[in-house]
Amino acid sequence: MSLLGLEGVEVVREGRAILSLPRLDVREKEILAVLGPTGAGKSTLLRVLHLLERPDAGSLAWRGERVPWPAPLALRRRISMAFQDPLLLSGTTYDNVAYGLGLRGQNGSGARERVEAALRLFHVGHLASQRARTLSGGEAQRTALARALVLSPELLLLDEPFAALDTPIRKHLLEELRQAVRAHGITCVYVTHEQSEAFAIADRIAVLRRGRLLQAGAPEEVLLRPTSxxxxxxxxxxxxxxxxxxxxxxxxxxxxxxxxxxxxxxxxxxxxxxxxxxxxxxxxxxxxxxxxxxxxxxxxxxxxxxxxxxxxxxxxxxxxxxxxxxxxxxxxxxxxxxxxxxxxxxxxxxxxxxxxxxxxxxxxxxxxxx
Amino acid sequence: MTGLSSSLSTLLPMPGELAGILLLSLFVSGVAILVSMLLGVPAGIFLGLHRFPGRSFLVTLVNTGMGLPPVVVGLGVFLLLARSGPLGGLDLLYTPWAMVLAQVVIATPLVVGITLAAIQGLDARLHLQILSLGASTGQLYWKLVKEARLSLVAALAAGFGSIISEVGAVMMVGGNIKGQTRVMTTAIVLQTRQGEFGSAVVLGTILLLLALGVNWLFTWVQQRQKA
Incomplete structure (x- = not known):
C-alpha cells in the first residue's frame, strides 16, 4: 500500500522543470533508495516528499488522501529527515535529540526515556551532556539520526546521510540504520549517489536523473535489467x-x-x-x-x-x-x-x-x- | 580648567536634572531599540529565509536605511507628526514618543540588516532541518533567533549605539525642551552653543561611559553565550 504517492508532480525553476514525476509511490514500510548523480533533483524530491515545498503542478496523497497546501503541521510531523551534514543545533547532544519532542510539547519523563533510548540505539548515550558541536563527524551523524528517529516518524527521509563519513564508519552506520528502521517498521526514503549504499539498504531502487524517474524496481531488476x-x-x-x-x-x-x-x-x-x-x-x-x-x-x-x-x-x-x-x-x-x-x-x-x-x-x- | 570647574559646579548642584536627562536618554533609546528588535528581527529572518519578487529591492532599501542620515529621519518624522501632517492629530511632536519614533526609524533598518546577514550566515539547510523536526513557523523563527543570538546581540549593540549617540533627529522632533525632551546629546549641543564647554565635556564623557557600559554588557552576554 502506498504511504505517500506523487502524481504528475513538477517543480519548475527559472522556466525549467527540475523535477517531473508522472508517478512515484513510497510504499508502506519499505526502504526506497533514490539513486542519482549530483543535480538529479534528489534534494528537491525530498523537500516535496517532506511537504515543505509545494510542487508547481501535480498532487500528493498520504495514504490515499490528497495533501492540502500548505501541508498541515500535524501531517508534516509524521515525517522527519536527516541531511548529509548533521546540522546540529546549539546545546548538548541530548538537547538536539530532545528538540523535536519538545516542539510537540513532549518534555516529561516519557520523552526523556525516549531520548535516552534513541541515544543508546545510536551509541551516543555517553555523549548526552557534551556540546553537540564538539562531536566528531561520526558521532554528530549518529546524533542526527537519533534526532530524526526519536520522533517515531511514519516516513523517514535521509539525504545522503553518510556521504561525509569514512568508508568503515559508513558501512557500520548504514547497517545500524537499516536494523533500526526495520525494527521500528519505519518507511524510509534514502537518497544517495552511491550505488553500493543503495544496494546495501534498499527494498526498491528508483533511479533519478535530471529530475526524471528513469526506472524503479527491485535492486536486482534495476541492476541486471535496466530499461534504458x-x-x-x-x-x-x-x-x-x-x-x-x-x-x-x-x-x-x-x-x-x-x-x-x-x-x-x-x-x-x-x-x-x-x-x-x-x-x-x-x-x-x-x-x-x-x-x-x-x-x-x-x-x-x-x-x-x-x-x-x-x-x-x-x-x-x-x-x-x-x-x-x-x-x-x-x-x-x-x-x-x-x-x-x-x-x-x-x-x-x-x-x-x-x-x-x-x-x-x-x-x-x-x-x-x- | 576654570571653565571646567565652574561648569562642574553648575552641573553638580543639579544632580536631579542630570539624572533626568540620563534616564530620559536611556528610556527613549531603550524603548526604541526594543521596538526596533520586535520589528526588525522577524523582518530580517523573513528576508533571510524567503525568495519572492521584490526581495532584492527590499534588501537594497534596508541597506540604504542602515545609513539613513538622522537629520533626514528627523525631518520625515517632523512632517509626519506636525499639526498639518498625517499623524498631527496624535499631538506627539515635541514629546519623548516622537523621539522614540524617530529612533525606531533609524535603528530598525540596522537591526533588519544585521539579522538578515546573521540568518544568511547560518547554514541554508538549517531552517529545513528545524522544519523537518516538526517546527511551526513561529517555532522556526524562535529557534533561528536562538541559533543566531550572538549576531543578534551585535544588532542590539549596533542599533542602541547608533541611537543613544544620535542628535539630529531627536533635536528636530523632540525640541530639546528642558525637563521634557532634553537628552544627553541635545544637552551637549546646547551647552556647547552656550559656550559651556566644560559641562559639555562632562556630559560627553558620561555619554561615552554609558555607551561603553552598555556595550560591555552586550559583549559580556555575547561571550558568555559563546562559551
Whole structure:
C-alpha cells in the first residue's frame, strides 16, 4: 500500500522543470533508495516528499488522501529527515535529540526515556551532556539520526546521510540504520549517489536523473535489467553495444553488432534495434584458446588495450572486434596475475547469453548524452 | 580648567536634572531599540529565509536605511507628526514618543540588516532541518533567533549605539525642551552653543561611559553565550 504517492508532480525553476514525476509511490514500510548523480533533483524530491515545498503542478496523497497546501503541521510531523551534514543545533547532544519532542510539547519523563533510548540505539548515550558541536563527524551523524528517529516518524527521509563519513564508519552506520528502521517498521526514503549504499539498504531502487524517474524496481531488476542505456550506464554496466536482433529462436536472440554476433536470452522480435548490455563483471577472461561459438555462450578472442588497477579488482579493456566498442571486463587480481595480462596480449572473453540484456532502442535517444 | 570647574559646579548642584536627562536618554533609546528588535528581527529572518519578487529591492532599501542620515529621519518624522501632517492629530511632536519614533526609524533598518546577514550566515539547510523536526513557523523563527543570538546581540549593540549617540533627529522632533525632551546629546549641543564647554565635556564623557557600559554588557552576554 502506498504511504505517500506523487502524481504528475513538477517543480519548475527559472522556466525549467527540475523535477517531473508522472508517478512515484513510497510504499508502506519499505526502504526506497533514490539513486542519482549530483543535480538529479534528489534534494528537491525530498523537500516535496517532506511537504515543505509545494510542487508547481501535480498532487500528493498520504495514504490515499490528497495533501492540502500548505501541508498541515500535524501531517508534516509524521515525517522527519536527516541531511548529509548533521546540522546540529546549539546545546548538548541530548538537547538536539530532545528538540523535536519538545516542539510537540513532549518534555516529561516519557520523552526523556525516549531520548535516552534513541541515544543508546545510536551509541551516543555517553555523549548526552557534551556540546553537540564538539562531536566528531561520526558521532554528530549518529546524533542526527537519533534526532530524526526519536520522533517515531511514519516516513523517514535521509539525504545522503553518510556521504561525509569514512568508508568503515559508513558501512557500520548504514547497517545500524537499516536494523533500526526495520525494527521500528519505519518507511524510509534514502537518497544517495552511491550505488553500493543503495544496494546495501534498499527494498526498491528508483533511479533519478535530471529530475526524471528513469526506472524503479527491485535492486536486482534495476541492476541486471535496466530499461534504458542511461540506467545501464549509471549502474556501471560497462558494456553497451548497439546492434540489431537478427534472429529469434526459442530461448535465444541473436544480435548483430557490427560484423559480430551476440547471443542473448532477452526475447525480442527480429529486426529490433537494441542496446546490448553486458555487465563488466560477467565477462570471464581466459588464456586464448578455442573461440568457436557454442549455443548460449558468447566467446570472443581479443587484444588487451588497457589494464586499470582498481585496488581489489582490475578493469581490462579488450578490442574484441566490435568496431569502436571495446569490451570492458572486471576481473580479480589473481586472474590478472594468472593470465599475465599486458597491453597487446591476447585473451579469450567469455560470457553467457543470460548476461546479455537487450534494451529496445526506440525512445531511448534522449538518454544518449549521459 | 576654570571653565571646567565652574561648569562642574553648575552641573553638580543639579544632580536631579542630570539624572533626568540620563534616564530620559536611556528610556527613549531603550524603548526604541526594543521596538526596533520586535520589528526588525522577524523582518530580517523573513528576508533571510524567503525568495519572492521584490526581495532584492527590499534588501537594497534596508541597506540604504542602515545609513539613513538622522537629520533626514528627523525631518520625515517632523512632517509626519506636525499639526498639518498625517499623524498631527496624535499631538506627539515635541514629546519623548516622537523621539522614540524617530529612533525606531533609524535603528530598525540596522537591526533588519544585521539579522538578515546573521540568518544568511547560518547554514541554508538549517531552517529545513528545524522544519523537518516538526517546527511551526513561529517555532522556526524562535529557534533561528536562538541559533543566531550572538549576531543578534551585535544588532542590539549596533542599533542602541547608533541611537543613544544620535542628535539630529531627536533635536528636530523632540525640541530639546528642558525637563521634557532634553537628552544627553541635545544637552551637549546646547551647552556647547552656550559656550559651556566644560559641562559639555562632562556630559560627553558620561555619554561615552554609558555607551561603553552598555556595550560591555552586550559583549559580556555575547561571550558568555559563546562559551
Amino acid at each position: 542505456p542511461a540506467v545501464a550506464r549509471f549502474m556501471q554496466t560497462g558494456n553497451i553495444l548497439p546492434g540489431v536482433v537478427s534472429k529469434r529462436s526459442e530461448a535465444i536472440s541473436e544480435v548483430t553488432v557490427g560484423d559480430r554476433l551476440l547471443f542473448s536470452r532477452t526475447g525480442l522480435p527480429a529486426g529490433t534495434a537494441v542496446d546490448a548490455c553486458i555487465r563488466r563483471e560477467e565477462i570471464l577472461l581466459e588464456a586464448p584458446g578455442d573461440a568457436s561459438p557454442a549455443p548460449g555462450l558468447n566467446r570472443f578472442r581479443g587484444t588487451v588495450e588497457t589494464v586499470v588497477d582498481l585496488g581489489s579488482t582490475m578493469q581490462v579493456r579488450i578490442d574484441a572486434g566490435f568496431a569502436g566498442f571495446p569490451l570492458q571486463a572486471l576481473i580479480t587480481r589473481r586472474v590478472a596475475h594468472d593470465l599475465s595480462l599486458e597491453r597487446g596480449g591476447e585473451v579469450l572473453a567469455t560470457f553467457s547469453a543470460a548476461s546479455v540484456h537487450l534494451i529496445p532502442r526506440e525512445g531511448n535517444d534522449a538518454d544518449a548524452d549521459l
